[in-house]
Amino acid sequence: MTTDFKDYYATLGVDRNASAEEIKKAFRKLARLYHPDLSKDKSSSDAKFKAINEANEVLRDPVKRKKYDQLGANWDQTQGAPQNPYHSQETPEQEFHFDGTGFSDFFEQYFSSGGFNQHGQTHTRASQVYRGNDIEGDILITLDEAMTGALRSVSLQTLNRQTGQTKTRNFKVRIPPGATDGRRIRVPGHGEQGFGGGPSGDLFLRVRHAAHPDFTSLNTDIFHELDIAPWEAVLGATVTVPTLDGSIRMRVPPNSENGQRLRVRGRGLPKEKKGSRGDFFVILQVQLPQNLSSNERALWEQLREGSSFPRRQKQNERSTTP
């Protein structure tokens, strides 16, 4: 099956030697422009966002990035000759090809995280009847879709290698509200064909949350990194924080530490139990001011002179004591 090569570095607009931090920044910048939850023009931004997210999925993962860099030079020569476990979507008799999962053919072929694992029995005895293998693939959804649920069109093309026949099946998959990353959605009868008149296996689509510029998820909890000034951490502050369903005002308590988490109960993704939701966590990131004005510098110097910051002084005393 022919696959077009994707230049992920060009998609993110970064150099091939870009650091992990540069890739993260480039993704966040582009994701703010094209993320379906944030973009005004959803129809045109959708394809662009998928491309950005896919590039980010590969380049932020050191193992996948290394593999991609190796593929870069001779990717077309390795096509059709899978060398790694990610290529297991091809069973001996059949080859599966997806559309509508949010990943390109190139990604599915080389980087699909779970691969298309086959479950079920292997059939070696021709006289018996066997159920076809189950297969597994990934489906990429945005956090907004995970929040409200969605209906996604998926196209599954199956190539029977023995007969050379290609069969395309179209269906829709209902993403339930609160679909967590890693959850499997069963599509019955769309796995590998049965043997000796046996039933077909099932297709399992494993939910993958698309990276969001502002939020990350873990099960039904949502996390947001909030940049705060040093004085806000020390003195406390009231800040406006975005969530998946509108902004909230919250209080940063005095003497907050860098990396400290503040929990807002019940503002995460919906749970299976109706009416119940996960939590929303704000992770405080104390940012030091850059490019100080002379006035600001004077204030920091004033703070230094009057500060009773004792920690290092005590450490020094300990280290000089015989």
Next chain:
Amino acid sequence: MKPDTSEKPSNFPVYGKETDTAYTIDVIAELADIDSKTVLRYQESGFIRPVHTSNKAAPLFDEECLRKLRHIGHLRATCGFNDTGLKLILELLHEVEILRQEQRLGPR
């Protein structure tokens, strides 16, 4: 699970509707093509966990248990694991999944 075809105007079948199907040990054994004693052994080994039921004498299993049993059947058929090897490989697969998730989404 029967497809929900109520979505109009498209005629594409819709899958993924939540079901509360629960199977008895004999039914799930037949669906997974193994015997009931093996299902019981896997339950005792902690490979599958029955859904909560008020009658503890008759455990009921859900769709996820069926998927796991078929997965175990595949591992046995292709790799020839015994129960000890199976326990190890299932734990490792679970750990790999957690680590992959952490790598993708960051540790929490």
